[in-house]
Amino acid sequence: MIQIRDLHKHFGDxxxxxxxxxxxxxxxxxxxxxxxxxxxxxxxxxxxxxxQIQQGSVHVDGINVHAKGTDVNKLRQKLGxxxxxxxxxxxxxxxxxxSLAPRIVKGKSKGExxxxxxxxxxxxxxxxxxKHYPNSLSGGQQQRLxxxxxxxxxxxYMLFDEATSALDPExxxxxxxxxxxxxxxxxxxxxxxxxMGFAKEVSDRVAHFHQGIMEEIGPPEQIFGAPQSEHTRxxxxxxx
Amino acid sequence: MFDYNFHWRPVLRTLxxxxxxxxxxxxxxxxxxxxxxxxxxCLALARMNMxxxxxxxxxxxxxxxxxTPALFQLFFFGFGLGAIGxxxxxxxxxxxxxxxxxxxxLAENFRGGFQAVPDTxxxxxxxxxxxxxxxxxxxxxxxxxxxxxxxxxxxxVWAVLMSSLGMLIGFRELSGETQxxxxxxxxxxxxxxxxxxxxxxxxKLILAVSRLLAMRLFRY
Amino acid sequence: xxxxxxxxxxxxxxxxxxLGEAALKTLWISALSIAIGTLxxxxxxxxxHEGKLVASFTIAPILDVxxxxxxxxxxxxxxxxxxxxxxxFDPFASxxxxxxFYTAALVASVARGGIEAVPASMRRASRSLxxxxxxxxxxxxxxxxxxxxxxxxxxxVLGVMKDSALVSVLGYVELLKxxxxxxxxxxxxxxxxxxxxxxxxxxxYPISRYANKFEQRWSK
Numbered sequence: 210m211i212q213i214r215d216l217h218k219h220f221g222d223x224x225x226x227x228x229x230x231x232x233x234x235x236x237x238x239x240x241x242x243x244x245x246x247x248x249x250x251x252x253x254x255x256x257x258x259x260x261q262i263q264q265g266s267v268h269v270d271g272i273n274v275h276a277k278g279t280d281v282n283k284l285r286q287k288l289g290x291x292x293x294x295x296x297x298x299x300x301x302x303x304x305x306x307x308s309l310a311p312r313i314v315k316g317k318s319k320g321e322x323x324x325x326x327x328x329x330x331x332x333x334x335x336x337x338x339x340k341h342y343p344n345s346l347s348g349g350q351q352q353r354l355x356x357x358x359x360x361x362x363x364x365x366y367m368l369f370d371e372a373t374s375a376l377d378p379e380x381x382x383x384x385x386x387x388x389x390x391x392x393x394x395x396x397x398x399x400x401x402x403x404x405m406g407f408a409k410e411v412s413d414r415v416a417h418f419h420q421g422i423m424e425e426i427g428p429p430e431q432i433f434g435a436p437q438s439e440h441t442r443x444x445x446x447x448x449x
Numbered sequence: 450m451f452d453y454n455f456h457w458r459p460v461l462r463t464l465x466x467x468x469x470x471x472x473x474x475x476x477x478x479x480x481x482x483x484x485x486x487x488x489x490x491c492l493a494l495a496r497m498n499m500x501x502x503x504x505x506x507x508x509x510x511x512x513x514x515x516x517t518p519a520l521f522q523l524f525f526f527g528f529g530l531g532a533i534g535x536x537x538x539x540x541x542x543x544x545x546x547x548x549x550x551x552x553x554x555l556a557e558n559f560r561g562g563f564q565a566v567p568d569t570x571x572x573x574x575x576x577x578x579x580x581x582x583x584x585x586x587x588x589x590x591x592x593x594x595x596x597x598x599x600x601x602x603x604x605x606v607w608a609v610l611m612s613s614l615g616m617l618i619g620f621r622e623l624s625g626e627t628q629x630x631x632x633x634x635x636x637x638x639x640x641x642x643x644x645x646x647x648x649x650x651x652x653k654l655i656l657a658v659s660r661l662l663a664m665r666l667f668r669y
Numbered sequence: 670x671x672x673x674x675x676x677x678x679x680x681x682x683x684x685x686x687x688l689g690e691a692a693l694k695t696l697w698i699s700a701l702s703i704a705i706g707t708l709x710x711x712x713x714x715x716x717x718h719e720g721k722l723v724a725s726f727t728i729a730p731i732l733d734v735x736x737x738x739x740x741x742x743x744x745x746x747x748x749x750x751x752x753x754x755x756x757x758f759d760p761f762a763s764x765x766x767x768x769x770f771y772t773a774a775l776v777a778s779v780a781r782g783g784i785e786a787v788p789a790s791m792r793r794a795s796r797s798l799x800x801x802x803x804x805x806x807x808x809x810x811x812x813x814x815x816x817x818x819x820x821x822x823x824x825x826v827l828g829v830m831k832d833s834a835l836v837s838v839l840g841y842v843e844l845l846k847x848x849x850x851x852x853x854x855x856x857x858x859x860x861x862x863x864x865x866x867x868x869x870x871x872x873x874y875p876i877s878r879y880a881n882k883f884e885q886r887w888s889k
Contacts, residue, residue, distance in 0.1 A: 257576060286578040296573035300591045300667075309587060310577035342668065355573075362577060453753040516873035517866050518831040520845055525866070528849075528858035606737075613739035617838065624742060638749040645738045645746055652737040 210234055210270060211256065211366065211399075217264035218251055225251050227421040228265070233399060235365075238392045240408035240429075241401045243418035244444060249401045252418070253368045256399070257281075257288040270365065286314065289359030293371040295351040297343035303330065303354055304339040307361045315362065322361075329357040333387050349380030353387050360391075367391060369400040405448055409433050417441045460639045463630050470626035471647050477543055477615075477622060478608035484544075485551025485608075486601065492552055493559035507556070514553020519611050522546045527618055539620035547608055554607075558600040562593035595667055602659040606652050613648070623647060679855035688861070691847030692868050698843065699830040702765050706772025706829070707822070713773055714780025715806075728777075735774035741835045743767050748839050764836035768829060775825045782821065783814030816887060823880035827873050844868060 211233040218226040225248045233239050241249045254260040256267055258274050258281045267274040272284055298306050307326035311317045317325070330336055333353040343351055352372060359367060369388065373381045385407050392398060392411045402408055408415050409429045416426040417438070425438040436442045460467075495507035514522065523546040526537060537545065566589055574584035616624035623644060631640040713732060717724045735743065748763040758766065787810050795809045796802075837846035848865040852858045 259572065259576065282575075282578045282580050285576055288576075290573075290576040292569065292573065294567075294569055296567075296569050298570065298573075298588055298592075300595065310574075310579060313583055313587065314578040358577065512874060513866075513870070516827075516877065517869045518834040518845065520834045520837075521862070521866055521869060524845065524849070524852075524858075525862055528852050529862050532856075532858040610737075610739040613741050614835075616741060624739065627742075638746065638753065641742055641746045641749065645734075645742050648738045648742060649734060 210268075212268040213252075213256075213265070214267075215265035216252075216255060216262055216267060218248070218255060218260060219263050225421050226255070226262075229423055231416070231423060231426070233366075233397065235397050236395050237413045238396075238398045238400070238411055240412040240415045241399065241418060242403070242405070242408055242415060242432075242444070243424075246420075247418040248421040249418040250370050253290070253370050253399065253401055256368060257285050257290060282314065286362050287365045289356075289362060289364035289367045291352070291355050291359055291367070291369045291372045293374050295348065295355040295375075297346070297351045297354055299343055301342075302339065303335060303341050303343065303346070306343065306354060307358045310358070311361050325361050325363075326357070329360045330354075332360065332390075333357045334383070347380060348376045349383045352376060352380075352384045356384075356387055356391075366397045366399065369398065369402065371401055371403065374403060403448070405433070405445075417444060419444065455639060456636050457639055457643075459630075459634045459636055460643050464643070466630070467623065467626060467644065467647060470621060470623045471651060473621070473626075474609060474612050474615075474623040475651065477540070477547065478605065478612050481544055481547035481551055481612075482601075482605050482608050484548040485555050485604070488548065488552035489555030490559055492556035493563065496556065497560060497563065510549075511553045511556045514550050515557070519546065519550050520614055520617065522550055523614055523618055539615065539618050542618055543612060543615050543620050543622070546614075547611055550611065551604055551608055554604055555597070555601065558597045558604070559593065562596035563589070565596045566592045598659075598663060598667070602656065605655055605659070609648070609651055609655065680851070680857045680860060684851055684855065685864075687851065688844065688847055688864055691842055691844045694841070695830070695833055695843040695845075695868075698761065698764055698768065698836060698841070699833045702768035702772055702833070703826050703829055705765075706769040707776050709769065710773035710776025711780045713777035714782075714784065717777060717781045718784045732774040732777050735771050740767070740771055740832050741838050743771065744835060744838055760836065760839035760841040763839055764833070764841055768833060768836070771832070772825065772829050775828070776822065779818050779821045779825060780814075783818035784810055785814075786817035787814045820880040820884040823876060827877055830872065831869060 211231075213229050213231040216226050216229040217224070229252065241252065243249050251260060255262050256269065256274065258279070262275050269284060269287060272279060274281075274284060298309070301309060304323065304326050307329055308319075308322040311325055312319060312322040327336070327339065330339060333356050335350060335353055335357060338346065338350065338354075343354065346354065356367075356372075372388065373384050376384060381404070385404060388398070388400065388407070389411055400408070400412075412429050414426060415429050415432040417424045417432060417436075417440070419438075419440045425432060425436060425441045427437075431437075432441065433445065436445060492507045492511055495503050496511065499507070523542060526542045526545045526549070530537060570588055570592065571584055574588040575581075579587065612622050613624035615622040616628050619625065621629060627640050627644040631637045634640070713728055716728060720727075744764065744767050747767050748758070748760065751758045751763060791813070792805060792809060795805050800808070834843060834845040837843055837849070840846075842850070844865050848861050851861050855861070
């Protein structure tokens, strides 16, 4: 379970997150929507200590993310992350991209790591690309590779930071399908997204961020059907 | 015109000695490249990530190495250190001078290499739970290495060419050996012509080996 | 150690003038070789670009020799070869000839890169306006390609300026040779090396800084 309490984040003078309170339960799929600059991506970076925070706290399964003694490398194994830019490691084959971290971070044997990598790559539909280098893959395939790479660490949570925003329109579907598959399998997911259809269909809850404040949160029927907040209503009117 | 009689025989007789000296050239160039790569990496990291005296030292080193003649740098390690009581052998002077020079040039190549690898690569690696050391050695440095591979090859060629300055400080690498024989036999042209060919062969060999290695190393 | 504190023993104002004169000689031989070498090299670069196959079997390997043999060997070789074919070149003239070809060899690949840096579409566009081949070369390729490779050319210029120190091997008394002479006489290596180094640095550093700035501005 992820517990966020009164989270504040500043970039210099810029107050990006202004007191966020949010719980994400095991098995839940939460979509985070909002215009760019609303702080939604920053929220993800605060969850795995990619960003420091100025006030408040984040607990993941009871571990205080920003406490001094916390082993961030251990913590990050719990939280798989997929970026907008897929960040495949260009000097490694598809199989090595996925099997490297289980081997050197979790200390698995080479055989185990490769078996895990093969399993996850088949899972995302890249079973036939094991020996390829990322530069021979399309954007959609590289993004699925990034998902497999995160899954191979057997994370408890998956964080998606606008995973489809940098893709060509015709490649968006294959990545969303993979994310949908994970959701059906019961993975706990936080998806920062611009794909309203996906948010509506897959999420258990949807949160709308506006200027660093969580404006509204609720089941998709509420957010998309009968939003309570004026800002949320305006935002949704603009994206449609 | 051409009333000069070419005498190649004495040169050919000493060819084994010249080739031996060519190996010395390769040895000193290779050694100074190894030292230069290690120091250059440190200098680049110090220039990018440090503040205070360490950064200042790195910047001074890099700019001195790049903005003064290599021969001047050798004079410094020879006459300059000699003046404060440190008398190096010709071999050490060449090794120190070339290492100093290579480190300065390579540092800037490394800096460019680090800038060419997007910092999102580091971020992605850290997100998988790798610690900083793992992320650098497994993800960032291999990519930097690819960017600087070609400049390193060029620098190796430069190291070989620069080592010929040994001739001016009494070190018997290929050029020094050539001068030694040339001044004994007065067949200056012949000796230096053969040596020019030897240098050409050495340089081409380095480039060929580098190309073969690149094919094995970089399959992406 | 103690006597090095007593500065200026044996190093007088005349010696400073001697160094200044030598510095001018360094500037003069560099400027001359760079000027002619750049023109020649640009022409070679154009040949390499236009005459693709033919050029790559004729002038390309010749230019390659100048880049693969140490400059010091080239100088000694030419200085001793000229009399054989009946040319009586003094050290200065020999130095200029070799430094010119050396510059030309380096500039040729820079110039070729410059021509190839101009997008073909741009050249087609200008040609389709009815501009002649030569007009295109002067009004389109030269300004655009020239700008693209200007920093690389500066690199060559500074390289040649520093490498001109090697003409001292023929007995031409440029800055480093003058320093060496004075060091032997006055036994003040640190002071003299500092003056010589400062001269090179003061010339090279600002220009390379400017070229870097230029490159950054145009790569944006």
